[in-house]
Amino acid sequence: MRNHKSKKIMQEWEDRLSDHGYRVTSPRRVILDILAESCRPLTPLEVYDRAREKSPKIGLVTIYRTIEKMEELHLIDRVHDHSQCQTVFRATHGHQHLLICSDCGLSAYFDGLEMEDQFEGIGQSYGFQVTGHWLQLNGVCPDCQKQSRNA
Amino acid sequence: MRNHKSKKIMQEWEDRLSDHGYRVTSPRRVILDILAESCRPLTPLEVYDRAREKSPKIGLVTIYRTIEKMEELHLIDRVHDHSQCQTVFRATHGHQHLLICSDCGLSAYFDGLEMEDQFEGIGQSYGFQVTGHWLQLNGVCPDCQKQSRNA
């Protein structure tokens, strides 16, 4: 049973693919549909399993390639999952968050801004019991800004 | 040239390992040292390369196993890296952030709280030009709370 909202998203997504010169094929529609409807983040393998129920001949490679394009068009986001992310940095105690240079990776911690207090309340308004969070800012550090100016 | 701060961290980390019944071995010291000193997040392979410079016989497996224990003791965090995280969820437009159930994955977006305005200022105080951010709250959704109560 498809709801209105995901129908609308589907249309929007298909248009976006077309507008960028990508083709709306039937395997792609299956994948778009799964991602539009899902109320939880999915891995490529999970998308693959669901896709095969609707279209048994679909290949895993198509999942990867479609996800790639969807991300390029900002239709989907990659969610932070501890068990997948192998990149590590020393932890701090308590209320600090990370600022990371997207060019060179240089990182610094900054203080929590009393945001954490808000987090619990936000969770509660959705009935969630908040147990943790992850906040990071991505940007360009002073050195990399200089270099791009000189380039 | 080691600075005071990373020396202090090293001591703290070694103590923490000992306190938990883990042994402070020389390969581990090399790895701890690299992670204490690094001013950017590192992948296991990057740690491995740096470790071999100091201790050529060290094995990649040791890196993985040491990172595992360090994470368990909360000495390091896993940083969100788009190129590694394959778990995807539909994107929203604009100022929304994600709330994710750590049990079942159920997710919801919540509004941005005008936090984004602060982000730029925070970045500037470190000389960074902020280009993006990732904020997600982890918690337990209503249904999963019920289930754990019944269990």
Place this chain on the structure above:
DNA sequence: GTGCTTGCAAATTCTTTGCAACTTT
């Protein structure tokens, strides 16, 4: 018809596991 897309098979890369030898406590 043109050019993007698909699915297969194969190659690559990354991560985990089993085990005998070795260290730390």
Place this chain on the structure above:
DNA sequence: AAAGTTGCAAAGAATTTGCAAGCAC
């Protein structure tokens, strides 16, 4: 001496690439 740890080799996963056939526009 006991128990945790190491590195090797091998197994297992996950992701990417090459290519001929197929499909959308």
